[in-house]
Amino acid sequence: MLYRTFETPPPSAIEGCPCCISTRGTDVLLTTPLRQITGQALWRYVSGALLTIGDKQDFRYLLPRILDVSVSDPGNANDPEIVLGKLSLADWRSWAPNEQRAIERFVDAWFEIALKSDMAEPDEGWIGTDGEGVLCGAARAGMTLRPWLLRLSAPDARPVLADMQRRFPGDMSSFWEFAPDGLQELSTILAQGRA
Incomplete structure (x- = not known):
């Protein structure tokens, strides 16, 4: 249901401080189908989301997967x-x-x-x-x-x-x-x- 509720095309880019962008693998978040993004790839984004990396638009796009992984794969989630x-x-x-x-x-x-x-x-x-x-x-x-x-x-x-x-x-x-x-x-x- 969350995927359907928040369905939107991926953002063209995820902005942030240069050192965070270079170390958090944001390219994977934009090129991998949403339901296939791993918890480990999301973990690096979520830890800095809306602080040093990302904005509301990319967070909303990724939110269904972030929440899904949090329940289905908690060992690889924040x-x-x-x-x-x-x-x-x-x-x-x-x-x-x-x-x-x-x-x-x-x-x-x-x-x-x-x-x-x-x-x-x-x-x-x-x-x-x-x-x-x-x-x-x-x-x-x-x-x-x-x-x-x-x-x-x-x-x-x-x-x-x-x-x-x-x-x-x-x-x-x-x-x-x-x-x-x-x-x-x-x-x-x-x-x-x-x-």
């Missing part, structure tokens, strides 16, 4: 906190309503996938931090966390919530410092143990 944090830099809340809804639906599905991944390991004494990463990224994008915090209150998600309570505040993602409103939302549920 952290969710970085990926979703770029949305604010791209001023995504000024985009068309259908584009905003498509992103929100995607992040909702991504959170469920991350939550399932986190819950897959509890018997081994380790709960993952995938769900927290998506929450933090969503907060950095300016999304309200309420629906996902309510989800953490469900019986099947309680081990993840308990793990987050145990790790709060000292062992949480360092990216929360860039999302103070989201951190406040999260700290409330962690203090109460429910949304």
